[in-house]
Amino acid sequence: MAKRTGLLKELMYQASLRRWSRAARGADETDLVQLRAQRAKARRLRAHLNRLIHVAESRLALPMIGSTAFQKPFDADWDWRPELWRGPLPVPGMSSVANKSMLGHEVTLFHDCQRSELTLRQVRNMREADLAPFGLRLDVFNFDGSFLSLVVDLPEDAVRGLQKRHLVRVDTIVEMEKPLEVFARLNIKHGPNTEQIVRELPLGDEEVMVEFDLAYTKLNEKRVEKMWLDLIFEGPQMNQVTLRDLTFSRRPRAEL
Incomplete structure (x- = not known):
């Protein structure tokens, strides 16, 4: 039934297209x-078509929801974009964010503010250059804490299979x-230990x-349990930070 309906709609579209093509070719004579009536109909039709084209071009220019496409090393054996940058969250935001508040299942905000602003x-x-469908925006007003980090x-x-010969990359x-x-x-x-490596993001x-x-x-490859990333913000007061994308990958270092 659905196939028949689709075929009928296509036939109606083709018939309408032929009718307007004939009208356009014969407009000089x-x-x-009749021409005035055709013009009125064409203007009404054009208004709907322009609206459709405008919305379609806007939506189709956006990064596709669920996209996992991003540039990564050719020899990467694992890559990942977190859910927050990949698709819409059920709860898209929060204000007066309390310590240890989670946005989605993978991102947590830590701070020690007495009063959260x-x-x-x-x-x-919305940018043409963006590959990630979504970004994360952090607004900081007055800040009376000593630390602020996004985990x-x-x-x-x-x-899985992580070894000391791996390079872990964050973009x-x-x-x-x-x-x-x-x-x-x-x-x-x-095991009972946690290795930590710190890098400063280039200003x-x-x-x-x-x-x-x-x-x-001093990684014990046989006892690796979990891995997480802290993004630590120094002196964040009265600032707005937007992470348009965040991706991870890992690759084995070339043997010497």
């Missing part, structure tokens, strides 16, 4: 009364109202990449 929300990426929990796949696109120091700390729990660069070399850790 059409009776003026923080907002956290998911935003739709991203990585999935089990991230540590992000950062926008901020004014310069801000941001540090990325990779944490790997193995002034919108597209940022940092790599963590596990060769310089």
